[in-house]
């Protein structure tokens with residue numbers, strides 16, 4: 236049963252036929268792990284905390300720099316020099332004190348991921364490098380936890396959902412391969428704030444859809460910040476995938 240305060244606070248969700256009271260209860264009961272606390276994670280975490288997700292766990296070993304403030308909208312100038320995961324969690328606590336918040340002020344490793352994923356419903360990969368993405372994917376495949384992957388560079392964004400609860404779901408490696416790839420860094424190539432913010436916002440949307448049991452398309456969505464056009468590419472599980480092909 237929702238309290239009167241909760242009914243008021245989440246009334247715009249409850250008005251939605253596809254969310255309603257049942258969906259809001261699912262959000263209260265959900266646990267989401269966000270990898271990274273940068274330009275994707277900032278809007279994603281703000282929307283998920285606002286939505287009343289029960290538990291948010293945010294992991295990032297990075298320290299906030301002045302050059303991050305152009306796009307990482309959850310932070311304030313006074314946060315510069317702080318650990319990003321801890322600073323973001325402090326802002327989320329001010330937004331919604333009923334969310335159980337945990338900051339992990341370190342870069343993730345396989346052991347830590349495996350431990351956390353026992354108790355997580357959805358993972359948002361908001362990291363900025365291929366090695367972390369591959370590690371997070373492997374952990375999500377092993378634990379059968381849905382993964383919402385976002386990326387952005389310059390004027391371009393990418394979004395994909397891997398619903399690894401399903402036997403026939405593709406994983407990140409089915410789509411992108413599992414070999415080494417040279418990372419394009421925002422610190423070298425540049426990134427426009429609203430582009431990365433759009434992708435992070437849509438990661439939150441897909442997480443809410445997964446938690447509420449709404450259908451999620453198995454498509455790679457590509458956003459062009461010049462034309463505002465989207466491309467949608469289908470993909471499938473690769474039976475020979477070295478990450479998910481052998482384990483299923």
Ligand SMILES: [Zn+2]
Nearest residue numbers: 406409476479
């Ligand atoms: Zn795979």
